[in-house]
Amino acid sequence: MQGVRVLEILVLWNDGAITMLPITHKRMSTSSFSRRNALKTGLAASLGLSSGLAFSMDTKVSRKESDTKGHNLPFRVSLNTSTLMAYELPVDQQIDLIAGAGFDGTELWMRDIQAYLEKGGSRAGLREKLEAGNLVLENIIGFSNWCHDDPEERKKALEVLRQEMEIIADLGGGYIATPVMGMTQLDPANFDAYAERYRAILELGDQTGVYPLLELWGMGALHKVSDCAQITIASGHPKAAMLLDIYHVHRGGNTWDTVDVLNGGRMPVIHMNDYPATPAWNELTDGDRVLPGEGSCPFGTVIPKLYHAGFRGGFSVELFNQGYWAKWDAAEMLAQSYACTVEVLRKAMEGVG
Numbered sequence: 001m002q003g004v005r006v007l008e009i010l011v012l013w014n015d016g017a018i019t020m021l022p023i024t025h026k027r028m029s030t031s032s033f034s035r036r037n038a039l040k041t042g043l044a045a046s047l048g049l050s051s052g053l054a055f056s057m058d059t060k061v062s063r064k065e066s067d068t069k070g071h072n073l074p075f076r077v078s079l080n081t082s083t084l085m086a087y088e089l090p091v092d093q094q095i096d097l098i099a100g101a102g103f104d105g106t107e108l109w110m111r112d113i114q115a116y117l118e119k120g121g122s123r124a125g126l127r128e129k130l131e132a133g134n135l136v137l138e139n140i141i142g143f144s145n146w147c148h149d150d151p152e153e154r155k156k157a158l159e160v161l162r163q164e165m166e167i168i169a170d171l172g173g174g175y176i177a178t179p180v181m182g183m184t185q186l187d188p189a190n191f192d193a194y195a196e197r198y199r200a201i202l203e204l205g206d207q208t209g210v211y212p213l214l215e216l217w218g219m220g221a222l223h224k225v226s227d228c229a230q231i232t233i234a235s236g237h238p239k240a241a242m243l244l245d246i247y248h249v250h251r252g253g254n255t256w257d258t259v260d261v262l263n264g265g266r267m268p269v270i271h272m273n274d275y276p277a278t279p280a281w282n283e284l285t286d287g288d289r290v291l292p293g294e295g296s297c298p299f300g301t302v303i304p305k306l307y308h309a310g311f312r313g314g315f316s317v318e319l320f321n322q323g324y325w326a327k328w329d330a331a332e333m334l335a336q337s338y339a340c341t342v343e344v345l346r347k348a349m350e351g352v353g
Contacts (some may be wrong), residue, residue: 032272037172071342072324073346074349076105076138076313077338078136082141084097090110091113092129099132102338105316124170140177162185165204180215180222191234213243216242218251223254228242250273250297260306271316275290291340292344303345303352
């Protein structure tokens with residue numbers, strides 16, 4: 001294990017703004033990677049759940065679904081690279097480590113991809129790494145003001161999105177996360193306008209082959225699942241889809257009781273994490289997210305509901321937990337993320353058919 005240092009990174013969304021917080025973390029060591037990967041592989045080999053129905057929504061993938069899967073769950077187990085943010089790894093190294101840890105897919109951050117390209121890396125090179133690692137490119141995390149009330153801001157945002165979508169298409173991906181940026185609250189009288197704005201970026205997807213997922217943020221303007229569903233449906237576009245997050249559903253004051261009224265087959269990926277019982281839901285921050293099974297989410301109810309609603313996509317681990325970063329290197333972070341997620345999903349699906 002190498003030395004400890006301080007890094008400033010993006011971790012919090014609060015009152016319409018992204019906040020940079022200082023964190024202390026350990027630099028990556030690969031000394032424990034083989035041991036942990038072997039332990040995780042043994043756990044995966046013990047799983048015995050059969051796969052479910054096929055997606056009802058086309059999903060671009062960079063591998064065959066049946067290839068080298070380390071479990072028999074009816075979902076993919078993936079990793080959002082926010083979980084590795086503190087280790088400052090270039091995106092090509094992130095891909096190698098995620099693949100080596102046994103994940104089925106990944107969500108990359110656009111800023112990491114752009115930094116790699118600016119230093120001479122190629123889109124083709126990243127795509128080759130994803131394919132060599134048998135990783136589904138679930139989604140790309142980007143930020144733009146596509147729903148801003150200012151038409152000029154929206155115009156600039158659409159051009160940014162087009163460029164980002166073209167990069168994603170070259171990497172073999174089919175989706176980009178599109179939270180509602182630059183707004184602190186939604187106006188109920190303007191929901192038709194929000195739906196029109198969402199449709200406008202979906203039509204960019206028609207041109208590029210990469211479709212925007214309307215992302216729920218528990219501390220943002222779009223924090224209610226019902227509002228997210230309303231905008232998605234009102235867009236009237238056949239590729240419209242939502243991006244949910246276990247933590248954000250709770251943080252937004254939503255209930256799990258009716259999550260199964262959604263069409264899970266239209267959701268290619270869901271962000272996977274957990275949340276503590278305290279503090280109260282409206283006092284939680286992004287940094288409070290914990291590994292699946294270490295919090296109070298009723299996964300035994302939630303996962304079967306999503307399954308019966310048709311979800312067969314990727315559960316992608318997304319964490320911003322400074323405590324984990326301070327005590328674990330990247331290899332350990334990956335091993336814990338994979339093992340905890342598989343175990344939670346396995347237990348939740350016991351007896352579900």
